[in-house]
Amino acid sequence: MxxxxxxxxxxxxxxxxxxxxxxxxxxxxxxxxxxxxxxxxxxxxxxxxxxxxxxxxxxxxxxxxxxxxxxxxxxxxxxxxxxxxxxxxxxxxxxxxxxxxxxxxxxxxxxxxxxxxxxxxxxxxxxxxxxxxxxxxxxxxxxxxxxxxxxxxxxxxxxxxxxxxxxxxxGALKAKRGWLAERHNPETHLIPNVLRSTTDNPVKIFGTDWPTHDGTCIRDxxxxxxxxxxxxxxxxxxxxxxxxxxxxGSGSGYSVREVVAAASAATGQQIPFIDSPRRAGDPAVLIADISKAKSKLAWEPSRDMNTMVSDTLKSMA
Ligand SMILES: NC(=O)c1ccc[n+]([C@@H]2O[C@H](COP(=O)([O-])OP(=O)(O)OC[C@H]3O[C@@H](n4cnc5c(N)ncnc54)[C@H](O)[C@@H]3O)[C@@H](O)[C@H]2O)c1
CATH class of the missing domain: 3.40.50.720 (NAD(P)-binding Rossmann-like Domain)
Structure with missing residues (x-):
């Protein structure tokens, strides 16, 4: 085919x-x-x-x-x-x-x-x-x-x-000819930006007073x-x-602080970040119900946030 x-x-x-x-x-x-x-x-x-x-x-x-x-x-x-x-x-x-x-x-x-x-x-x-x-x-x-x-x-x-x-x-995939990964310019996605965060240019956490367990937005x-x-x-x-x-999606979510924590664990160093005001239009929580894909396609995601972060990190090396 x-x-x-x-x-x-x-x-x-x-x-x-x-x-x-x-x-x-x-x-x-x-x-x-x-x-x-x-x-x-x-x-x-x-x-x-x-x-x-x-x-x-x-x-x-x-x-x-x-x-x-x-x-x-x-x-x-x-x-x-x-x-x-x-x-x-x-x-x-x-x-x-x-x-x-x-x-x-x-x-x-x-x-x-x-x-x-x-x-x-x-x-x-x-x-x-x-x-x-x-x-x-x-x-x-x-x-x-x-x-x-x-x-x-x-x-x-x-x-x-x-x-x-x-x-x-x-996340990313290692092909024989090298890593296939996010190479966007500008990069707007959280995980690559968290991994690129530096003390001179720390990643911004938009909103720390959302109605979530740690105050930051939750995404799937x-x-x-x-x-x-x-x-x-x-x-x-x-x-x-x-x-x-x-x-x-995964059917469950990670807060922005949890993504920063996963990236800090993967790099072995605290990722620099700066708490910033909420952005207009950002919902507090976005989580998918994936039961239809599970039941009708027999699909189930198997890779967690630690794998997504560590694969992205390897692709950037
Ligand atoms: N990355 C995400 O988290 C995400 C989430 C939801 C939906 N999507 C959707 O998934 C798709 C792929 O996303 P991605 O992250 O790989 O984006 P990407 O920008 O890396 O890939 C999109 C590709 O489309 C090509 N393209 C753009 N305009 C074109 C045109 N006029 N003719 C031919 N090619 C054109 C670009 O060159 C690029 O290679 C997109 O449709 C996006 O909206 C992505």
């Missing part, structure tokens, strides 16, 4: 490529390398260095493929507030082009990288797939719009699709290897027309 991995030179997409290859899949990649890195492309993989917004490049990338894992997109919440049109264009319009070209080439299976940002500030945690979706930023709104678009495409044209709503993805993290395992299971589940949505 040949799978098109869009965004296959990015953090999560490059990890998917590596794991799919070890599982015997043939791979094509579509990525414009706006955020990814061409040096992650393994030998023997078909690489189209092109954009989701270019119809002929998308059609070229899809040629000969049987299924799509769609990771490509813009994913910085802050940037999406500044440039909502760019986010709508790349994420929503780009996915429309991808779905249209899949239909042209009779490709009916897609696994899509959705996000917990579709839910916004939940009234109840853990968050279920049936919880209200009221995104609080344009990034989350684009992911929700794509989920709706895929639902409509499945109803109208019989594709078989899974949207995977990731919470926070972390999933190791990138566990995440790709869920993608494989989701791909295997496809066949019948329809669209299923699954949350992917």
């Amino acid at each position: 040949r799978v098109l991995v869009t965004g296959g030179t990015g953090y999560i997409g490059s990890t998917a490529v590596e794991i799919l290859l070890t599982q015997g899949f043939e791979i094509s990649i579509l990525d414009d390398c706006s955020m990814g890195h061409a040096d992650t492309v393994p030998a023997g993989v078909r690489f189209v260095n092109g954009s989701l917004l270019n119809v002929s490049e998308v059609a070229d990338a899809l040629t000969g493929c049987d299924a799509v894992m769609h990771f490509a997109g813009k994913s910085l919440v802050g940037e999406s507030v500044e440039k909502p049109d760019l986010y709508h264009s790349v994420n929503v319009d780009g996915t429309r082009i991808l779905l249209d070209q899949m239909r042209e080439q009779l490709i009916t299976k897609i696994v899509f990288s959705s996000s917990a940002a579709t839910y916004g500030e939940p009234k109840v945690v853990p968050i279920l797939e049936t919880s209200e979706t009221i995104p609080t930023n344009p990034y989350g709104a684009t992911k929700l719009a794509i989920d709706h678009m895929i639902t409509a495409e499945a109803a109208a044209h019989g594709i078989s699709a899974a949207s995977l709503r990731y919470f926070n993805v972390a 993290y999933v190791h990138v290897i566990d995440l790709i395992d869920a993608h494989l299971k989701a791909l295997q589940s496809l066949g019948k027309p329809g669209h299923e949505i699954y949350n992917l």
